[in-house]
Amino acid sequence: MAMNSTGRGTTRPETGEGGMPADTFSGNRGLAMEEPLIFEQGEPARAGVDLPEPPIAELRLGDVKPRSGIGLPGLSEPQVIRHFTRLSQKNYAIDAGLYPLGSCTMKHNPRLNEAMARLPGFADIHPLQPVATVQGALELIDSLARWLLDLTGMAAVAMSPGAGAHGEQCGMIAIRAALEARGDKRSRVLVPESAHGTNPATAAALGYAVDAIPGAADGRVDTAALAAKLGPDVAAIMLTNPNTCGLFEHDIIEIARLVHDAGALFYCDGANFNAIVGRVRPADLGIDAMHINLHKTFSTPHGGGGPGAGPVVLSHALASFAPASAVVRGPNGFSLAEHPEGSSFGRLKAFHGQMGMFVRALAYILSHGADGLLQASSDAVLNANYVLASLQDVMSPAFPGPCMHEALFDDRFLKETGVSTLDFAKAMLDEGYHPMTVYFPLAVHGAMLIEPTESESKESLDLFIATLRYLAERAKAGASEHFVAAPRLTPRRRLDETGAARKPVLRWRPEEQLDQAAE
Amino acid sequence: MRYLPLTQDDRAAMLARIGAGSVDDLFRDVPESARRSSVIEGLPSHLGELEVERRLKTLAARNLPAGSVPSFMGAGAYRHHIPAAVDHLIQRGEFLTSYTPYQPEVSQGTLQYLFEFQTQVALLTGMDVANASMYDGSTACAEAVMMANRVTKRSRAVLSGGLHPHYAEVTRTQARWTGFDAVDAPPDITGTEDLASLVDDTTSCIVVQNPSVFGHIRDLSALAEACHAKGALLVVVVTEIVSLGLLTPPGEMGADIVVAEGQSLGNALNFGGPYVGLFATRDKFVRQMPGRLCGETIDADGKRGWVLTLSTREQHIRREKATSNICTNSGLCALAFTIHLSLLGEAGFQKLARLNHAAAIGLADRLAKVPGVSVINRGFFNEFTIRLRGDAAAIVDRLAEQRILAGVPVSRLIPGKPELANLLLVAATETNTEADMDAFAAALAEVV
Numbered sequence: 001m002a003m004n005s006t007g008r009g010t011t012r013p014e015t016g017e018g019g020m021p022a023d024t025f026s027g028n029r030g031l032a033m034e035e036p037l038i039f040e041q042g043e044p045a046r047a048g049v050d051l052p053e054p055p056i057a058e059l060r061l062g063d064v065k066p067r068s069g070i071g072l073p074g075l076s077e078p079q080v081i082r083h084f085t086r087l088s089q090k091n092y093a094i095d096a097g098l099y100p101l102g103s104c105t106m107k108h109n110p111r112l113n114e115a116m117a118r119l120p121g122f123a124d125i126h127p128l129q130p131v132a133t134v135q136g137a138l139e140l141i142d143s144l145a146r147w148l149l150d151l152t153g154m155a156a157v158a159m160s161p162g163a164g165a166h167g168e169q170c171g172m173i174a175i176r177a178a179l180e181a182r183g184d185k186r187s188r189v190l191v192p193e194s195a196h197g198t199n200p201a202t203a204a205a206l207g208y209a210v211d212a213i214p215g216a217a218d219g220r221v222d223t224a225a226l227a228a229k230l231g232p233d234v235a236a237i238m239l240t241n242p243n244t245c246g247l248f249e250h251d252i253i254e255i256a257r258l259v260h261d262a263g264a265l266f267y268c269d270g271a272n273f274n275a276i277v278g279r280v281r282p283a284d285l286g287i288d289a290m291h292i293n294l295h296k297t298f299s300t301p302h303g304g305g306g307p308g309a310g311p312v313v314l315s316h317a318l319a320s321f322a323p324a325s326a327v328v329r330g331p332n333g334f335s336l337a338e339h340p341e342g343s344s345f346g347r348l349k350a351f352h353g354q355m356g357m358f359v360r361a362l363a364y365i366l367s368h369g370a371d372g373l374l375q376a377s378s379d380a381v382l383n384a385n386y387v388l389a390s391l392q393d394v395m396s397p398a399f400p401g402p403c404m405h406e407a408l409f410d411d412r413f414l415k416e417t418g419v420s421t422l423d424f425a426k427a428m429l430d431e432g433y434h435p436m437t438v439y440f441p442l443a444v445h446g447a448m449l450i451e452p453t454e455s456e457s458k459e460s461l462d463l464f465i466a467t468l469r470y471l472a473e474r475a476k477a478g479a480s481e482h483f484v485a486a487p488r489l490t491p492r493r494r495l496d497e498t499g500a501a502r503k504p505v506l507r508w509r510p511e512e513q514l515d516q517a518a519e
Numbered sequence: 520m521r522y523l524p525l526t527q528d529d530r531a532a533m534l535a536r537i538g539a540g541s542v543d544d545l546f547r548d549v550p551e552s553a554r555r556s557s558v559i560e561g562l563p564s565h566l567g568e569l570e571v572e573r574r575l576k577t578l579a580a581r582n583l584p585a586g587s588v589p590s591f592m593g594a595g596a597y598r599h600h601i602p603a604a605v606d607h608l609i610q611r612g613e614f615l616t617s618y619t620p621y622q623p624e625v626s627q628g629t630l631q632y633l634f635e636f637q638t639q640v641a642l643l644t645g646m647d648v649a650n651a652s653m654y655d656g657s658t659a660c661a662e663a664v665m666m667a668n669r670v671t672k673r674s675r676a677v678l679s680g681g682l683h684p685h686y687a688e689v690t691r692t693q694a695r696w697t698g699f700d701a702v703d704a705p706p707d708i709t710g711t712e713d714l715a716s717l718v719d720d721t722t723s724c725i726v727v728q729n730p731s732v733f734g735h736i737r738d739l740s741a742l743a744e745a746c747h748a749k750g751a752l753l754v755v756v757v758t759e760i761v762s763l764g765l766l767t768p769p770g771e772m773g774a775d776i777v778v779a780e781g782q783s784l785g786n787a788l789n790f791g792g793p794y795v796g797l798f799a800t801r802d803k804f805v806r807q808m809p810g811r812l813c814g815e816t817i818d819a820d821g822k823r824g825w826v827l828t829l830s831t832r833e834q835h836i837r838r839e840k841a842t843s844n845i846c847t848n849s850g851l852c853a854l855a856f857t858i859h860l861s862l863l864g865e866a867g868f869q870k871l872a873r874l875n876h877a878a879a880i881g882l883a884d885r886l887a888k889v890p891g892v893s894v895i896n897r898g899f900f901n902e903f904t905i906r907l908r909g910d911a912a913a914i915v916d917r918l919a920e921q922r923i924l925a926g927v928p929v930s931r932l933i934p935g936k937p938e939l940a941n942l943l944l945v946a947a948t949e950t951n952t953e954a955d956m957d958a959f960a961a962a963l964a965e966v967v
Contacts, residue, residue: 038635038861048862049602051949054873059765060880062710062898064736067767071642074864081604084858087628088613095612101621108522109616112568118606118787121579126592127791128927129583130919136581137790143578150562162654162792163847165834173696197834198846204839207698248548279546284553295847303609303851304629305619305811306652307793323692339934346692350595350657350685350780351791359575366571370562372520378542379525385545386533402537402545429624437621440835457524458533490624493819497623500816500828504805506648507638 032491035086039508042073048080071510090491091304092434098456098464102406102437102449103196103244105274105296107380110367113300113360122359127351131335137355138334141327144362148292148311151373153283156319158312159327160353164271165198167291167310168238170323170348172202174289174314175236175265177321177345184263186235192221194245194441199238199269208235215443219245219399219408223255230262240269241285242276244441245399246384246406246449256286265289265317273297274453275381275405278374288315294354298361309357321345325352379454380405383461387450390465394472398444405453411446413472418480421446424471426494429487431467520565583922585788589955590924591882593902593946594732594932595656595683595758596791597783599871600950605785605858609851619811619847623826624818629850630825633813636857643763644777645770646799650810651827652849653796656780660686660726660756661693662798662809662843663776664701667724667752669807669842670775674699676724676754677717680707681731683758684932690726699723706933708895708904708942710735715745722749724776728756729769732932733944734896734903736766743773752776759783760797761948762900764872776800784863785855795852806832809843871949875901878947878956885960886945891967895942902946904929908967911943917966923959 027034059066075083092099099106117123125134145157158174161167172189179186189203192213200210211229216222221239237259241249249255259266268282268290274297282290294300294309302308314322324347326337340346368376381404388397388407396412411421425435425448437449452461475483487493525533530542539545543556558564566574585598592598609615613628620626620633633651640649653659664676676694678687678701687703694701704712710733714725725746730736743753755769757779769777779797786794800808806829814828834841863871879901887894891908907914911928918925929942947956 035631037631037638039638042864044865047864047867048604049864049867049871051867051870051874054870054877057877057880059876060883060898061766061876061900062736062896064738064898065767066765067763067771070764070865070868072639072860072863072865072868074866075861077602077604077862080858080861081608083861084608084632084854085611087631088608088611089628090626090631091613091617091628092622092625093613094616099616099618101618104618106616106618110522112571114610114615116572116575116579117789119576119579120584120586121576121582123787123789124584124586124598125582125790126585126590126598126788126924127596128592128594128931129585129924130916132916133583133919133924134790136578139581140575140578147562150559162658163845165844165846166654166658169844173692176696196846197836197838197841198844200839201834201837201841201844204841205697205844210839248546250548250550253550253553276546276549278559279555280549280553281555281559285550293847301615301851302618302847304614304617304626304854305850306847307654307795307849307852308847309793324688338931340688340692346695347685347688348658348692349689349792350655350683354792355790356787356793363571363575366563366566366574367522367568368520369565370558372523372565374558375520375523379523379530381545382525382530382533382537382542385537385539389537402539402547425622426624429622434625435622454523454525458526458529460524487624491627492624492822492824495623495818495824495826496816497826497828500814500826501831504812504828505815506634506805506812506828507641508634 033086037508039073042075044074046074046076048075048077098460099434100436100450100452102451107299107453108455109299109301113363116363117356117359135333138327141358144358147365152313153281154313155316156314158322160349161310162349163308164291164293164310167312168198168202170312171267171289172206173345174318174321178318186233188234190229190237194443219247220249223251227258234264236265236267238267242272242404245408246403248404252285277377288318294357294361299364300357300360309354323348376454383452383456387452394469406449406451409448410444417475419475419483423483426486427471427483430489588922589958591926591945592924594927594944596788597759598788598950599783599948602862605855608858609855630813632854632857634825636853639860640797640799644799645768646777647802648805649799650808650812652853653798653810655794655796656758657686657689659778659796659798661690663754663778664690666807668699670804671723673721673723675721677702679727680704680712682728683732715742718745718749718751720749722751724752724754726754730900734899736898739772761872761875764868781856785859786852793852795849795856810845874949878951882947882956885956889960889964905943907941910940914966918962921962923962
């Protein structure tokens with residue numbers, strides 16, 4: 001049947017097989033609602049707020065003229081609530097189901113943490129209030145910093161980075177600053193082939209040549225190849241551990257020694273720290289800098305893509321290069337070192353870091369305690385190994401176990417089925433599961449990286465495993481059309497990403513502007 | 520432990536299927552010297568909700584919430600009223616506990632609000648296109664300069680003396696370590712600096728904040744022309760987004776890139792973060808933009824839908840050739856921004872801007888009458904600079920003891936310059952009552 005652009009029917013629906021409606025008149029399907037853009041439902045005369053009339057005072061704008069219309073739509077409060085409620089219902093979320101997105105750590109987000117972050121004593125304080133009026137906030141940052149240092153064994157922590165990639169930049173600048181401080185200009189950074197894209201992007205932005213280290217057959221870095229690439233021009237290695245294949249780099253202490261012997265420094269991508277919290281202290285591995293994604297390991301919510309927070313722990317060699325601002329504990333309370341001094345490399349972000357995320361992370365840490373954190377990482381690793389063990393006969397593990405917190409499969413089990421990794425992932429959507437991370441790491445063909453996290457019960461995992469077994473067997477039985485046509489039951493079916501990129505439409509425009517553009 | 524569903528029986532059964540004797544066996548790849556199987560000594564054990572609440576409430580109680588006292592603080596972070604619906608909606612689990620929309624078929628909610636967010640930002644700034652957010656205004660500012668460097672293939676940026684000092688510092692830090700020049704103009708206390716004279720054939724961009732950190736507003740059209748005549752770009756920074764409900768938008772003045780702090784809409788002060796960076800530009804530069812972009816498309820049934828697009832600019836595809844290393848950005852803060860602005864609408868947003876301006880005029884007139892206080896600005900939006908007889912930081916500290924948050928001393932942002940020590944940045948918003956302002960003026964008269 002004909003569809004208009006918002007997905008609503010323009011003609012009366014026909015009846016499909018078995019008397020089921022092929023489509024509906026409204027375009028809605030039961031609880032699945034079609035929802036236009038706010039710009040398509042607003043009236044300028046409406047508003048969702050009642051503000052007092054501004055006094056008709058003169059304007060004091062200097063030489064600048066007040067602006068005319070903006071073009072925003074007007075909606076009442078019930079319309080806004082309904083609009084965003086309907087949008088929310090088009091999203092998959094951890095609250096609603098298992099979200100095994102490898103490397104992203106979609107674990108439970110406790111609501112206590114939300115409540116604590118909204119206490120006026122944390123949410124309603126200005127970053128530049130006199131420090132005497134924010135002693136509790138500074139103490140909270142200091143407490144979280146101490147936990148991070150105790151859990152990592154490192155010497156110092158920079159709290160200000162806004163997310164993991166920002167933390168990578170922080171750590172890598174500290175490394176460059178330390179090298180330059182000793183008069184050592186180096187030009188190359190070693191990054192494993194399997195690294196997150198942020199690693200080479202970070203190193204390249206700092207002017208380093210990125211040199212890829214090949215992987216060994218067991219999914220780890222090829223230590224011999226790494227040793228061969230080390231030289232006096234190598235500034236650092238950026239290594240994820242546990243690595244992006246979900247494996248612990250068993251040679252890591254030897255790698256650290258080789259790196260340090262070559263005069264280089266060791267950056268660890270801490271995206272997977274959640275696997276080893278309480279079990280392994282990065283300092284004991286010889287690491288010089290590592291970011292900690294508070295939104296992964298310490299469960300500050302992912303929020304549809306942020307905000308995150310990426311504090312960076314630093315070794316003694318790097319501690320003095322940390323950026324401003326820093327909380328300083330003194331005899332008369334806490335203060336802030338807000339201006340880069342001495343060897344500090346500068347400032348990465350306005351103000352003092354993602355305070356709202358710090359509150360949530362500390363609430364999470366206090367709730368778990370040292371015993372709960374150890375249990376959480378143990379359960380995360382146990383759950384991943386359970387998935388690996390339960391699927392290894394029907395899917396193809398990329399490497400033998402044990403794994404850490406995520407289980408990696410490749411697409412060998414789909415060979416000659418006509419089903420790709422993407423098709424397999426899309427079929428999971430129809431089964432009510434968010435797919436695992438797919439096609440990453442790049443070093444593994446058709447990769448499927450499953451991270452169940454510690455938040456899943458055994459019953460939940462058993463149903464997930466049974467579902468994947470069913471799909472794997474179905475693919476092998478030749479039902480490729482089931483996969484290629486998936487998903488069928490989601491708010492939208494497969495979307496035309498190529499078309500979106502070829503002729504980008506990145507904003508709404510009123511009809512008359514579109515008509516003008518067409519002429 | 521209330522967040523962990525596995526029972527001891529579950530764990531035993533799972534280990535049996537795995538074929539491992541204990542969880543410790545699963546960590547056998549960890550070098551023995553670094554392996555621990557018991558908790559780290561000296562750290563406390565788990566706590567119930569009630570106890571965690573007690574501890575954190577104790578810390579919260581040691582802070583002075585801005586909303587509990589007359590507060591006139593700005594300088595890049597503003598206290599506005601946030602409608603209750605905003606926080607209700609952003610706490611829906613489908614928004615709060617989802618991630619970057621990698622699977623668009625089950626992420627249309629996030630994608631559609633990002634498309635609405637991008638449109639709102641483009642409309643407010645008067646630009647063609649905006650991205651799906653940056654960490655905050657300061658990091659967006661540095662990214663804008665790096666983008667201007669890519670577009671112009673030049674590497675010398677000029678930073679206005681009216682740019683927020685933290686933004687300038689963030690940009691200088693990027694300049695120093697990623698390899699470009701950032702030339703600082705001296706602090707522009709009077710709002711009269713001549714930036715056009717600093718543009719030459721090597722300049723990639725001029726970065727100018729409007730209203731400036733000192734509160735001055737300028738028509739930037741001539742500056743834009745001067746930039747374009749030399750092949751440079753004009754980057755305009757806005758730290759108070761509500762100002763664009765009243766002021767001519769940067770896009771109409773000829774800006775090439777507009778970056779802004781979006782905190783004022785939907786987001787609490789939060790002691791400085793998380794906030795939401797806005798980033799807008801012209802269509803012709805879109806492929807040089809950093810960050811995520813959401814675009815419209817159709818699905819297999821021909822229905823309209825949304826996807827992340829132009830990702831060949833991004834690190835996860837392009838790796839060392841990416842336009843930026845940014846990955847996680849500020850999704851939920853962008854949602855709060857979009858909901859708040861949807862509630863305000865055209866009429867509400869313009870009214871809010873006028874209320875802010877009127878509040879600032881009311882405050883400026885009161886403070887100007889205090890002996891020993893002079894207002895420096897001729898024009899301003901909701902923030903201005905006053906000169907005090909005496910050290911501004913000391914005066915602010917004394918007023919804080921009387922439970923008045925009087926503003927931001929310029930010396931807090933630019934230390935070590937005695938000639939700036941008596942300057943105070945003062946902001947007023949719709950949240951300030953007449954009584955607040957009277958109390959501030961009276962208290963100031965006592966201490967100046």
